[in-house]
Amino acid sequence: MTVETPRRPAAFRLDRIRVTDDPDAALRPSDQPVVLTEPDDEPVPVVLPKLRRRMRWSDILFSALGVLVSLGIGLAIDRLIRDLFDRADWLGWIAVGAAACAALAVVAISVREVGGLMRLRRINRIRDDAEAASRRDDRKAARAVVRDLADLYGERAETAKGRSNLAGHADEIIDGRDLIGLAERELLASFDTAAKSLVLASAKRVTVVTAISPRAAVDVLFVLVSALRLIRQLGQLYGGRPGTLGFLRLARLVVGHLAVTGGMAAGDSLVQQVLGHGLAARLSARLGEGVINGILTARVGIAAIEVCRPLPFQSEKPPAMADFMAELARINQGKGRPIEDELGRG
Amino acid sequence: MNLSSLADEARLAFATLGDRATDIVNPTVRLGVTGLARAGKTVFITALVHNLVHGGRLPVFRAYATGRVTGARLEPQPDDDVPRFDYEDHVRALVEDRIWPDSTRRISELRLSIAYESASFLRQRLGSGTLNLDIVDYPGEWLLDLPLLTKDYAAWSREAIALARRPGRPPAAAAFLARAEAANAAAAEDEAVARELAVLFTDYLRACRADEHALSTLPPGRFLMPGDLDGSPALTFCPLPGEVGDAPSGSLARMMARRYEAYKSVVVKPFFRDHFARLDRQIVLVDALNALNAGPAAVADLSAALTEILGSYRPGATSWLGSLFTRRIDRILIGATKADHLHHADHDRLERILGHLLAPAIARAEEAGARVEIAALASVRATREGVVTAGNQKLPSIIGTPLAGELFEGEIFDGRTEIAFFPGDLPRNPGAALEGVDSTSERAPPLRFVRFRPPALERTAEGMKLSLPHIRLDRALEFLVGDRLA
Numbered sequence: 001m002t003v004e005t006p007r008r009p010a011a012f013r014l015d016r017i018r019v020t021d022d023p024d025a026a027l028r029p030s031d032q033p034v035v036l037t038e039p040d041d042e043p044v045p046v047v048l049p050k051l052r053r054r055m056r057w058s059d060i061l062f063s064a065l066g067v068l069v070s071l072g073i074g075l076a077i078d079r080l081i082r083d084l085f086d087r088a089d090w091l092g093w094i095a096v097g098a099a100a101c102a103a104l105a106v107v108a109i110s111v112r113e114v115g116g117l118m119r120l121r122r123i124n125r126i127r128d129d130a131e132a133a134s135r136r137d138d139r140k141a142a143r144a145v146v147r148d149l150a151d152l153y154g155e156r157a158e159t160a161k162g163r164s165n166l167a168g169h170a171d172e173i174i175d176g177r178d179l180i181g182l183a184e185r186e187l188l189a190s191f192d193t194a195a196k197s198l199v200l201a202s203a204k205r206v207t208v209v210t211a212i213s214p215r216a217a218v219d220v221l222f223v224l225v226s227a228l229r230l231i232r233q234l235g236q237l238y239g240g241r242p243g244t245l246g247f248l249r250l251a252r253l254v255v256g257h258l259a260v261t262g263g264m265a266a267g268d269s270l271v272q273q274v275l276g277h278g279l280a281a282r283l284s285a286r287l288g289e290g291v292i293n294g295i296l297t298a299r300v301g302i303a304a305i306e307v308c309r310p311l312p313f314q315s316e317k318p319p320a321m322a323d324f325m326a327e328l329a330r331i332n333q334g335k336g337r338p339i340e341d342e343l344g345r346g
Numbered sequence: 347m348n349l350s351s352l353a354d355e356a357r358l359a360f361a362t363l364g365d366r367a368t369d370i371v372n373p374t375v376r377l378g379v380t381g382l383a384r385a386g387k388t389v390f391i392t393a394l395v396h397n398l399v400h401g402g403r404l405p406v407f408r409a410y411a412t413g414r415v416t417g418a419r420l421e422p423q424p425d426d427d428v429p430r431f432d433y434e435d436h437v438r439a440l441v442e443d444r445i446w447p448d449s450t451r452r453i454s455e456l457r458l459s460i461a462y463e464s465a466s467f468l469r470q471r472l473g474s475g476t477l478n479l480d481i482v483d484y485p486g487e488w489l490l491d492l493p494l495l496t497k498d499y500a501a502w503s504r505e506a507i508a509l510a511r512r513p514g515r516p517p518a519a520a521a522f523l524a525r526a527e528a529a530n531a532a533a534a535e536d537e538a539v540a541r542e543l544a545v546l547f548t549d550y551l552r553a554c555r556a557d558e559h560a561l562s563t564l565p566p567g568r569f570l571m572p573g574d575l576d577g578s579p580a581l582t583f584c585p586l587p588g589e590v591g592d593a594p595s596g597s598l599a600r601m602m603a604r605r606y607e608a609y610k611s612v613v614v615k616p617f618f619r620d621h622f623a624r625l626d627r628q629i630v631l632v633d634a635l636n637a638l639n640a641g642p643a644a645v646a647d648l649s650a651a652l653t654e655i656l657g658s659y660r661p662g663a664t665s666w667l668g669s670l671f672t673r674r675i676d677r678i679l680i681g682a683t684k685a686d687h688l689h690h691a692d693h694d695r696l697e698r699i700l701g702h703l704l705a706p707a708i709a710r711a712e713e714a715g716a717r718v719e720i721a722a723l724a725s726v727r728a729t730r731e732g733v734v735t736a737g738n739q740k741l742p743s744i745i746g747t748p749l750a751g752e753l754f755e756g757e758i759f760d761g762r763t764e765i766a767f768f769p770g771d772l773p774r775n776p777g778a779a780l781e782g783v784d785s786t787s788e789r790a791p792p793l794r795f796v797r798f799r800p801p802a803l804e805r806t807a808e809g810m811k812l813s814l815p816h817i818r819l820d821r822a823l824e825f826l827v828g829d830r831l832a
Contacts, residue, residue, distance in 0.1 A: 007741065007770060007771055008770060009754075009767075009770040010741060010743075010767075010768045011757070011765050011767045011768070012743075012765060013763055013764075014764040019732070139690065168403075169403070169405050171730075172405070172815075173693070174405065174406060178821060182411075185408075185411070185412065
């Protein structure tokens with residue numbers, strides 16, 4: 001909308017021109033000017049960068065192998081069905097039915113997987129757009145983000161109030177950054193609370209179970225399973241319905257995020273890290289291990305929240321280790337003591 | 347700027363200590379609202395109070411939007427010697443008669459008591475749960491008096507005479523100068539001569555101010571609003587041409603110098619000590635559109651006046667110990683008012699122009715540790731927006747009812763017809779607003795702003811009037827008091 005030569009001021013009396021909501025009215029030939037009551041909110045065209053990938057030999061190799069394996073499987077099934085038909089017709093028909101079912105299931109699964117991946121991608125795109133919009137304080141981009149977000153949560157009844165509140169502010173003039181903050185508060189605040197309690201519950205469970213588990217292998221397995229389960233739950237909470245592939249992708253993102261942040265949550269200071277470990281170490285060795293595992297789970301949870309959340313933490317307070325440390329330490333003082341005693345006696 | 351003597355500083359420190367003690371049981375924020383004439387101070391305060399009291403729509407004002415503010419009501423103000431801000435009359439004018447309220451020409455005060463629940467555990471248990479917002483409204487012209495505290499009569503006289511001789515001054519300046527040249531500074535003091543000169547000087551100041559487009563207002567500000575000091579010696583002096591520093595005792599110049607000092611101690615110092623030095627937060631309202639309407643000369647005037655105004659604050663952050671004895675304004679909001687006279691796409695440009703004009707003053711305040719923000723705001727939003735499609739052009743316009751008697755391209759509006767209005771594009775380059783008229787008159791962007799009537803308020807089904815619409819009033823509130831309601 002930027003024009004090099006500034007336009008001259010102009011006034012139009014509303015009793016002489018038409019006021020309409022219909023954007024197409026302006027395109028129809030008419031001899032009088034037209035006023036559209038809606039602000040001019042053209043969607044910003046998004047130009048996706050095209051990745052030019054070069055054909056590589058390894059790609060050709062794997063594609064060719066994939067084709068061969070698929071052909072092999074197809075041939076095997078075909079042969080099996082033929083053999084069964086040779087033996088008895090009814091066996092053959094059962095096999096055909098089973099193959100059809102399997103094919104249907106494959107289609108359904110891939111549709112769901114692709115859907116999950118696209119949903120994840122959509123959330124990532126919303127977050128990138130939101131970051132850019134609030135960095136540039138761009139009103140138009142922020143409005144587009146808020147619209148996308150409302151679409152994303154369109155089927156979640158618990159966000160109905162937040163969505164209607166946001167829609168009520170649509171006519172008001174709010175700056176880009178403030179608008180993103182508003183959306184965060186209206187739509188995501190309740191999810192954040194739920195996410196924190198999920199993380200805390202998971203961390204607590206890990207702390208207690210690893211404190212009383214007899215073998216290290218059980219510890220490791222339990223922590224792993226809990227962390228993966230937590231990631232999946234958080235992904236579902238924030239609106240992604242990750243399928244298996246999506247889940248793997250999410251897990252990879254979380255691990256990547258943990259690696260980048262060095263295991264420090266956004267709101268943490270070094271002091272807390274040191275104090276946290278110190279606190280754990282002061283407890284008995286076994287319980288200390290439990291707390292360490294709990295801390296680890298909480299960290300995975302925080303990273304997962306940051307990866308799954310469709311908006312960056314901006315006006316809301318990001319979850320920090322301090323939120324969970326106190327709870328975890330309390331387990332040890334309160335419920336933890338009898339467990340330790342029992343262990344000591346046993 | 348050293349505006350006060352040691353004794354004044356001591357008195358200030360004790361007063362602040364007293365205020366802090368009351369703050370413990372009765373937390374208070376003193377919010378200064380100022381701006382040059384016609385900047386929209388009265389409307390800002392009225393809209394702010396109306397929105398808080400009547401449950402307005404303030405989505406960005408966090409404490410309010412999350413429901414932690416449980417109520418707000420007007421309370422008796424703490425200072426008994428300051429006139430009360432006449433909120434009720436102003437609201438009636440805005441809402442019932444749909445006219446802009448009268449401007450106030452004096453200091454006034456209003457206390458708004460906000461009941462809230464703190465989000466932090468400690469403050470919720472220990473705090474009183476109310477915040478008193480003392481809104482102090484004073485004319486920005488008074489701030490231009492503050493630099494007088496550091497100047498003696500000779501210096502001020504020299505500057506004032508030089509200003510009066512500047513080209514482009516109204517004819518009243520010439521009349522005053524001619525009479526002042528005739529009077530001999532070294533002659534014996536004479537009350538009749540002094541009074542005659544003072545009257546001419548006041549006329550000259552009034553002529554400067556009456557000039558619709560020039561916004562420059564010259565000190566001493568109280569000459570134009572004398573109140574009960576009218577005719578007193580403290581308001582009967584004027585600058586004199588020539589060297590006045592070494593005039594013999596008993597001369598006219600000596601008398602003027604004595605009265606100048608009296609003006610400082612009777613008018614300027616009490617304002618500084620009793621009101622100005624006690625502010626916590628400040629909002630400076632600026633009607634930049636009026637200046638842009640009038641052209642680059644008016645913009646330059648505005649910029650000079652605002653820089654002077656911002657120069658008189660004591661901004662900066664203080665440590666908690668220091669804050670027991672000194673008050674510093676730690677947040678200054680510069681509000682470009684009447685943003686509803688522009689399409690929102692141009693708001694950013696308006697903010698950028700203002701930021702460009704005030705860059706040195708803002709840098710100084712920020713260096714001292716204060717937070718400064720600029721926001722294009724409309725305390726009462728009189729227009730809505732639309733896009734006019736005329737021919738092959740799409741003009742982002744505003745729709746509203748212009749005031750009766752407003753003129754645009756030969757058409758006079760009657761105050762009842764709605765129009766869609768496109769005010770022209772603000773310059774993309776903020777420096778362009780200051781560029782000289784002569785060099786760029788060909789391509790200088792034509793801008794025209796028409797004044798609109800206050801909006802008609804819709805009624806709900808129960809017949810209740812809805813709150814006043816606004817632009818970014820909530821953002822202003824969040825910046826000014828949001829942290830005190832955390």
